[in-house]
Amino acid sequence: MRQILIVEDEQPIREMLAYALRRAGFDVCEAEDSHKARIHLTDKRPDLVLIDWMLPDMSGLELTRLIKRESATRDLPVIMLTARAAEGDKVAGLDGGADDYMTKPFSPRELLSRINAVLRRTGGTSTEDKIDLGGLQLDRAAHRVTAGGADVPLGPTEYRMLEFFMLNPERVYTRAQVLDRVWGGNVYVEERTIDVHIRRLRKALEGVDMSHLVQTVRGSGYRFSTKDDGA
Numbered sequence: 001m002r003q004i005l006i007v008e009d010e011q012p013i014r015e016m017l018a019y020a021l022r023r024a025g026f027d028v029c030e031a032e033d034s035h036k037a038r039i040h041l042t043d044k045r046p047d048l049v050l051i052d053w054m055l056p057d058m059s060g061l062e063l064t065r066l067i068k069r070e071s072a073t074r075d076l077p078v079i080m081l082t083a084r085a086a087e088g089d090k091v092a093g094l095d096g097g098a099d100d101y102m103t104k105p106f107s108p109r110e111l112l113s114r115i116n117a118v119l120r121r122t123g124g125t126s127t128e129d130k131i132d133l134g135g136l137q138l139d140r141a142a143h144r145v146t147a148g149g150a151d152v153p154l155g156p157t158e159y160r161m162l163e164f165f166m167l168n169p170e171r172v173y174t175r176a177q178v179l180d181r182v183w184g185g186n187v188y189v190e191e192r193t194i195d196v197h198i199r200r201l202r203k204a205l206e207g208v209d210m211s212h213l214v215q216t217v218r219g220s221g222y223r224f225s226t227k228d229d230g231a
């Protein structure tokens, strides 16, 4: 289930949003200020964050900037909510890194359509159950990976890694980013551990002639690509 974090200090509004999103099938978490939101973000990464502009400790705009500045959360979609309809504010919100911007009051229906549009656009949080890329099929419901009908036996970590890569293909991720996205920000794992799991993943993919899909990008990190890595 996709999770949305709502950052809003006004309880009635927060509850109204949470209610509408739960009804639409989202898992919802709530934070009443930036501080709590940041704790939540290190704990468990949501699929999208709704951030109110006016927060008691740090403005929603500053929080958005922070999220977009840190490599671990940079690609986390953010929708800013505000009571301020000024065009300058909207520009500031989007310049601050927000993926979309909504002016109160809005209907839950409008919010949902914006959320779905942002999730579609940002891609990384696809709701698809089956991904088929480069000859590799990943069934997210069954946690099963196949290639041309043959099973690819994977350990749980290798599976999560491959799922992450297949949801975010053709993009280079540093070890720190992979660590954060696959293990979660709160776990202490050495970055070298990632190389070990990458090796295991490639070994499993070798069995079906698919190890070329997981590519090392020298000096940067790793990428899942269906294109030739040029190596």
Ligand code: CA
Pocket: 008, 009, 010, 052, 053, 054, 055
């Ligand atoms: Ca507020």
